[in-house]
Amino acid sequence: MCRIYGHFGAEPVDRDVLHAVARAMHQGGPDDQTVHTAPTWALGNNRLAVQGIGHGRQPFVLGDMTCVFNGEIYNHRELRAELAAAGHRFEGDCDGDVLLPLYERHGDAFVSRLEGMFAIAVVDRRAEPCLKLFNDHAGMKSLYYHLSADGRRLSFASELRALSRFPDFPDTLDPLAIDRYLGGRAVWGPETVYAGVRTLAPGTALRFADGRLTATRTPLAPAEVDWPDTGPGLTAAASILDGLLQHELTRMLDADVPVCVITSGGLDSSYTSAIAASVVPDLASFNVAYRGDWPADERHFAAEAARHSGTRHHQVLLDPADFPALVDRFVRHLDQPNNAPHSLSTFALFEAIHEAGFKVALTGDGADELFGGYARYVKAARDGSATWHRGYQDTMAAIGTTTLERLYTPAHRAHLAAHGGLFTDRTGDALDRRVRSGERAGRDKLETLLRYDQDERFPYYILRRVDHLSMAHSVEARIPFLQPAVMRFAHALPAGLKVVGDTVKAPVAEAARRWVPRSVIDRPKQPFTLPIAAMIKPGEALHELIGDTLLAPGARYRDHVRQDVVRDLFRMQSETPGAHTAEVLWSLLMLETWLSARNLTP
Template structure:
């Protein structure tokens, strides 16, 4: 696991600049910093040593080939054996050792052989010198990039704030990003908050040579399964899922450093905990909760799962009085605004994992997006109204379009109208178009849309950036290719069986976790912001000071009188919609302040 960066073509950045880029990502790779350059290129890495600790030094080099790598390849032992049969030799046991030999054999298709998570940067000087960037199909690892002003060079890095250390970084903010953030709870890719900076999408490859960048995206290869007569059933799918997950977990607990598991108390994390405990005696589990009596407290469910599995359980308790300082800290590590309230919890939880001496943590992310675990999927699938897609997109927004009509300044509304309208409306219309195309059933189209467009940027960026902020690698069993292929092969009636969502996961987990956890109503892992944004609470005061103060940086986008009305509503009668909007604006304002950014005014009229 590492953080990677580099430059190819144009004026090569001097060592001081490259050092500043590396320094900005130091927590993600504190064990070793290395840099290698050639004729007009440089590749660098900050290493978090997980596998082959004593030998896995980067960059990897084979003659005219050089690469750096962020991630983990879980099938590296199998690949190593295959390569050894072809007379390749290796020193040590680092998973990254297999990358360049595979590239020699298979070219750009070598990534189809990899099972794991990865963002790879490779320079090939055998013919026309070229830089190539690759990402895994789930999008677990990020790569941000931009072209130099003259178009002759490309710069890239694992983190946006590190990329901004290059002198020619195009720091112009995209005004539409504010609406994209509020309309999607995060800035969905491949665009970013900066007009000329992009992120490489999941399952993509970028080739840059002679001033020309070409991006290709390859879908995950389909798989066929030997189902019983009549096709797949929930029971058969559950049996196969359990077999696949046990295999993946066996590879994920294989590390040269201590491994722990995150246990929220929900179905997916409890199942993951049980599988880890089956493989690692006395495995450590971690749960986070808040001092005091708060809604949606899952600590007792997590403790029940830990007792059942026999883990060494760590209960982390946060004091809400310290949340303002914690907000300012975690937002600095978010490359882009992300409204997930549990970002605060995630950041603090991985900090506790690091302090306890662990470098690897297993999580249960991804099961809901693959196997239809959210009620919004089912509701939208069964909604036959003509405007179902607009309603569905509203569930993924911090505020619906009616609320945004009242929130945005007249100047910003005019700007959005000229640019094509609200992000939420345009995204909902695109989803409707995909459903009407008939390529897949409605439920599967909803799931694939989420996996491609929302999940990598809303969930996975948060998990990656906030874990690596504390030098912890998050491993995600449900997002391995074998499990994703299974999910893609299952029909809708198996994923949602009657009123049971995520049916194969629930059935597979029954043999491993208490019945009370399998059958209890779904409860998202989140921060109870509705209860925490009220008079007398620290977050309430922070929001009032930042959003209603004269120095608010987002006032050219949002009307101060509307924000004041929402704040008053939340004061008098706390409600989820008002609280989520206030939280979202708090994150936006804190993000802008952390980077000392002030968006350019969009209108000459007075700000309200």
């Protein structure tokens, strides 16, 4: 696992600038820092050594091809054997060794042979010199890029604040960015919060040569499922899924450094933790909770799952009095505003994992999006009204349409109207068109909603957060549910086997029954979150932080949002704490903290 960066085209970039880029994301690769420079390009790498520690120094070089790589290739041993049989010689045991030999043999299609998570940059000088950027089909590893003002140079980096150290970084905010954040809980890609900066969408191959930029996105082909003679059914689907996850977890637990698991107390992480514990003796598990008595506390479920699977359990307890200091720290690492309250606890959890001596942590992310784990999917799929899409998009917003219209200043409302209206309206209409098109082609509405989420929201709201907050503490987060074989199976699975009656994510629940206590499987779904409605009230540290930050005379958000309305909301929350008002205030706190921090050096 690493952080990568570089540029291609035009005149050289000063080496001091490249060092500044590397320093801005040093925590993502503290073990080794290298950069290869040439007259018109450079490739750099900050290494977090996990696999093949004695070798694997980057950049990788093969003939007239040079490569840097961020991620892990879990099938590298099979690929290494295949390449060795074809005559290629290897030294050491680094997974990245297979990349350029595969690229040489298969061209851009080499990424279809990779199983893992990755962002890869290749400078290919064999014909027309070019830079190519690739990422995995789920979008697990972030990669940002921008063109210079004259269009002759492309610069890229794993983190936005590192990319901003390059010359000509376009640091002008996208005029729709505030609304895109508040309407989507994060800035959905491939655009970013900056007007001239983009990020690779999942499964993208980007080519830049002689000022020409082309991007190709290849969908992940679904699997051809080998169903038993009895045909498709929930029991068979659960059995196939269980076999896939056991295979993936066995490979993902292969590392040259200590590996642990994160057990939130929910179904997905408890399930993957139990499988991992059957492979690794004395496996360590981690859970995060808050000192005091708070709603939605799952620590006892996590502890029960840990006892059941036999892990060596670590309970991380955070003191809410320390939250104001944590807010500033984790927001800086997110690069773009994100409203998820549990970003705070996720950041602190990875810090505790690092301090305990672990470099790799397995998570349970992705199952909900692949197998239909949220009630909003089901409700929208069964809603035949003409306005279903507006209500569905509102459920994904940090602040709903009605409140946004009251919050925005008249000038900002007029600006949005001139550019197509609110984000929730624009994306809701786009979703409705996608569903109608799918239905005409015979595709199921539920599956269309799941694919929409996987493409449009999930990489930018959740996966970007996992990537940035784990690497902020030099920890690699591995995600079993997002491996190609599992994703292909999920895409091939009939929607009627994903949601069975009122049971969401039915194959996962069924597969987990032999691994996880019934109390974890059968209890109502409860999202992992920070109980902000209870924590933003008089006497609590977050309440004071929000009042001091949002009601300050120089608050930066006031160019877009009415402070008098915010003051009314803060008064309401102080008198009668509620979930909706708390989420609005928290979302604005994230925005204001990000606006204040975005121009500060790390």
